[in-house]
Amino acid sequence: MSEPRSRLAVYPGSFDPLTNGHVDIIRRGALLFDRIVIAILVNMDKSPLFSEDERVEIAREVFREDVNVEVETFHGLLVDYAARRGADVIVRGLRAISDFELEMQMALMNRRLSQSIETVFMMPDERYTYLSSRLAKEVFALGGSLHGLVPAVVETRLRQKAGARVPGLQA
Numbered sequence: 001m002s003e004p005r006s007r008l009a010v011y012p013g014s015f016d017p018l019t020n021g022h023v024d025i026i027r028r029g030a031l032l033f034d035r036i037v038i039a040i041l042v043n044m045d046k047s048p049l050f051s052e053d054e055r056v057e058i059a060r061e062v063f064r065e066d067v068n069v070e071v072e073t074f075h076g077l078l079v080d081y082a083a084r085r086g087a088d089v090i091v092r093g094l095r096a097i098s099d100f101e102l103e104m105q106m107a108l109m110n111r112r113l114s115q116s117i118e119t120v121f122m123m124p125d126e127r128y129t130y131l132s133s134r135l136a137k138e139v140f141a142l143g144g145s146l147h148g149l150v151p152a153v154v155e156t157r158l159r160q161k162a163g164a165r166v167p168g169l170q171a
């Protein structure tokens with residue numbers, strides 16, 4: 001009998017910054033799949049608060065003890081990246097109905113582009129259903145607390161950026 005195939009999932013996103021909602025989905029994915037790769041989009045059109053290297057460093061720090069979680073960057077089509085990696089699953093989080101329309105469009109477009117990859121949606125813990133990277137940045141910029149909403153390393157790095165008066169963080 002042949003060995004069962006090892007299942008590799010990719011969890012793509014901007015992660016600018018990583019939130020506890022992302023962390024929750026990644027840990028759930030790591031239980032379901034043999035390996036899960038956090039695939040950080042390098043998007044030349046956007047000007048992210050955290051650089052590509054910073055986003056990779058943050059994710060590696062948060063998942064340093066999770067042996068089946070990897071961190072990489074990608075650019076171009078997600079399905080091409082997934083094929084290069086030999087992944088057969090794309091994991092996406094669904095927080096609320098408002099996420100559904102765009103997520104459905106992306107899942108069906110990815111299916112049209114590649115028949116061999118399946119999108120799997122997972123729901124985060126209800127504590128994070130209203131949380132997004134955009135809101136986290138806004139709350140921080142306006143002096144609100146992000147405690148419990150983002151990993152400690154993200155809070156620390158946000159404070160460092162605020163201290164260095166990085167544009168996008170001053171209210």
Ligand code: PNS
Nearest residue numbers: 012013014015041076077078079106109
């Ligand atoms: O965290 P985000 O910004 O919601 O993630 C969006 C992401 C990275 C999943 C999406 O923009 C993406 O897959 N971009 C890669 C380009 C691509 O493959 N586009 C066509 C299929 S939707």
